[in-house]
Amino acid sequence: MPKPFLRWAGSKKKLLPELEKYFSNDIKTYIEPFVGSGQLFFKLPINSAVLGDTNAHLIKTYEHIRENPEEIHEILSGFPCGKDEYYEIRKEYNKGKTGIYNSALFLYLNTFCFNGLYRTNNSGQFNVPYSPSSGHIIDLETLLKISQFLKKAVFIKGDFENVVLENCNAGDFVYLDPPYAIKNRRIFNQYGPDSFGTNDIKRLKELLSEINYRSAKFVLSYALCDESLDLSDDWNSEVVNTTRNISGFAQHRKVEKEVIITNIEK
Ligand SMILES: C[S@@+](CC[C@H](N)C(=O)[O-])C[C@H]1O[C@@H](n2cnc3c(N)ncnc32)[C@H](O)[C@@H]1O
Numbered sequence: 001m002p003k004p005f006l007r008w009a010g011s012k013k014k015l016l017p018e019l020e021k022y023f024s025n026d027i028k029t030y031i032e033p034f035v036g037s038g039q040l041f042f043k044l045p046i047n048s049a050v051l052g053d054t055n056a057h058l059i060k061t062y063e064h065i066r067e068n069p070e071e072i073h074e075i076l077s078g079f080p081c082g083k084d085e086y087y088e089i090r091k092e093y094n095k096g097k098t099g100i101y102n103s104a105l106f107l108y109l110n111t112f113c114f115n116g117l118y119r120t121n122n123s124g125q126f127n128v129p130y131s132p133s134s135g136h137i138i139d140l141e142t143l144l145k146i147s148q149f150l151k152k153a154v155f156i157k158g159d160f161e162n163v164v165l166e167n168c169n170a171g172d173f174v175y176l177d178p179p180y181a182i183k184n185r186r187i188f189n190q191y192g193p194d195s196f197g198t199n200d201i202k203r204l205k206e207l208l209s210e211i212n213y214r215s216a217k218f219v220l221s222y223a224l225c226d227e228s229l230d231l232s233d234d235w236n237s238e239v240v241n242t243t244r245n246i247s248g249f250a251q252h253r254k255v256e257k258e259v260i261i262t263n264i265e266k
Contacts, residue, residue: 006116033176059155072103083132112131182227208220218262224256235263237259
């Protein structure tokens with residue numbers, strides 16, 4: 001299986017050993033409505049998946065890689081690397097290009113931007129700075145493998161609730177990893193102005209009941225806070241430790257507690 005290829009704020013790379021435990025081979029469709037870099041999706045031996053996110057550029061990029069990996073690679077390979085070049089490419093991206101060219105720009109910026117952030121200003125302009133310590137342009141062989149792997153997935157740009165309600169059936173497995181919205185804690189909104197917030201907790205809570213009612217399984221990861229206590233009310237839950245980079249710097253790590261909430265009996 002190919003490795004996840006995107007860098008993404010809030011990625012669940014470090015939580016994978018805890019999350020994988022809940023997976024069983026008998027699931028029908030894997031549904032991940034807050035997919036980001038899809039760390040868990042890339043780890044599981046699944047045959048069919050529905051992956052959603054509100055980030056339209058992210059969803060388009062997945063689709064273009066699935067359908068046209070060679071073309072993406074050809075465009076990407078023509079982009080120069082370096083700090084000044086990064087800012088030129090960022091300017092180009094912010095002209096609002098469309099199609100596969102835009103996805104190649106997105107992939108380039110994701111490779112070289114600080115901490116894999118996708119942050120825009122009030123006018124929707126991507127404004128994440130260059131990070132000298134980040135990666136390399138992805139090679140064609142890897143892109144072809146990823147493209148093949150993505151063929152099992154349907155991608156949807158949309159809100160988590162619709163993605164689940166329109167696709168979840170008995171026997172499916174839904175992994176939910178929303179941005180951690182916490183009342184009374186001002187959290188830097190990493191995913192844009194329309195991102196999941198504390199007002200969406202009620203909808204999320206009702207969705208968990210609906211998934212259970214449809215005889216599907218769910219696993220939800222969240223920060224340990226009042227909101228997650230509320231969400232876990234009717235379900236099984238376990239608290240796990242994870243490490244987080246403070247302000248995105250790997251040298252400054254702290255241990256944080258997260259909660260896994262599920263309708264699966266261990
Ligand atoms: C914590 S990240 C998911 C990380 C992912 N599990 C990974 O391993 O990379 C949360 C994602 O939810 C998306 N998002 C924010 N609000 C959303 C909403 N209302 N519906 C669907 N996706 C949303 C963000 O764009 C972001 O990609």
